Amino acid sequence: MHAIKIRNLEKSFDGQTRVLKKINLSIPEGEIFGFLGPNGSGKTTTVRILNGLLSMSSGHAEILNNSVAENPEAVHRLCGVMTETAHSYRHLTTEQNLRFFGSMHEMEESLLSERIEYLISRLELREVREKKVQALSTGMKKRMSLAIALIHDPKVLFLDEPTSGLDPESARNVTRLIKNLATENKVTIFLCTHQLKYAEEICSLYGFIHEGELLGFGTFDELAALKQARVQLTIRGKSIPSNLGFVQSRDEVYTKHVSDDDEAGAMITAIVESGGKIFEAKQQKWTLEELYFMFIKNSFSEEEQDE
Known part of the structure; x- marks a missing residue:
């Protein structure tokens, strides 16, 4: 079963310039998908559309057979999101934030308490569970944001630079958790990152996007074969x-x-x-970085030919 399906997805904010151009993706359950591209390439717009925060101009998108446009409530229940600009309530403690966001998902009290204990332990938040967010370090805020995204046990998890700002040990623990979610719980991970070496380490599937156009999609070996790497x-x-x-x-x-x-x-x-x-x-073998820049380079060459 495919967790995420996108067909001919397009988005324009002014009715003229397309920021997404006929994006097509099919991501199976349990895959860790790396969505890679420079700033302004359309990554965030795609994620916002998939989570019902933006409407699409044309095309179709669904999460676990639920249409993003027609059934946004089901999509919200199925998805967890952690972005670099994720917000929490700075005057509440770590535990109070987790309890609040869990209640927003209408979780039963006993299940919510159990889930809070699990995430506080797994993400090493015990020492800050009673501290207000405004007093937390950048790394602790990052881990708390991930805990909020995971509080309702989502089946699809959208992550934006999940390890930035973390010390090496914490980054390793977060990476291990992400891999375990995919392999053991069949959670599908949609990862946006600029860290190509990190993406190569953790992802099983990749998509290269540039100026709203999907340049390549597939496993490393499939993408390498396209460029005869x-x-x-x-x-x-x-x-x-x-x-x-x-x-x-x-x-x-x-x-x-x-x-x-x-x-x-x-x-x-x-x-x-x-x-x-x-x-x-x-x-x-080629590295993911070399492969990525080969796709981007070819895109620039095609643009110059069109001119």
């Missing part, structure tokens, strides 16, 4: 046969692009069988 096999050795197609980059170092592990293994076997010596062999 082949793996580079690097051999450090001697007597490498010239007919295998390796390029000598420096003394005793040879490189060749291969399609997969099988081809890399075949190359290594061929070198050994021909009497060559291998001191070291390694494969180097």
Whole structure:
């Protein structure tokens, strides 16, 4: 089952300029989806539409078979949202905020109390549960905002830079929680971030958006295949046969692009069988950052051609 479906989604604020241009996405349950693009590319607009905070100009969007436009109340019950501008009540304590937002979801008192205890423990908020928000550090406010987003046990979670402002240990704990939510509870994560290395670590599915247009959507391997981003096999050795197609980059170092592990293994076997010596062999895949900028670069090239 797909948790999020978007078909030909468009948005214009003035009736002329489109800030979203026929966006199409289908995100299965339990995936961690990284929505990646520069500021002003349309990420926040898309999230606001999916949560019923903005109306779409045309197209269709649904959350777990509920139309965003026709059934916003069901969507609100199913979704949790944590943005960088998420607000809480600064004169209330951490626990009071959690209790208030839980009551907004009409949670039973016993279930709400149980959920509060779980989140305070899991997000390490125990030391600040009785402190007012205005006295919390940036990192603690971030963790509390995540707790608010999770208070009603949502099935789809929208996150905007969830680890920014956190110390390394807290960031690791939040990342572990996000992964567990996806793998154990089948919560679908819709992650907006500028941290490409972080997205590569945590996400299973990606979407590259630029100026309102979705440039690529799929797994890392699917996106890499679209750009023919082949793996580079690097051999450090001697007597490498010239007919295998390796390029000598420096003394005793040879490189060749291969399609997969099988081809890399075949190359290594061929070198050994021909009497060559291998001191070291390694494969180097493209990073998500390299892949992302390849899509963005191609987009700029197409724009220049159109002009």
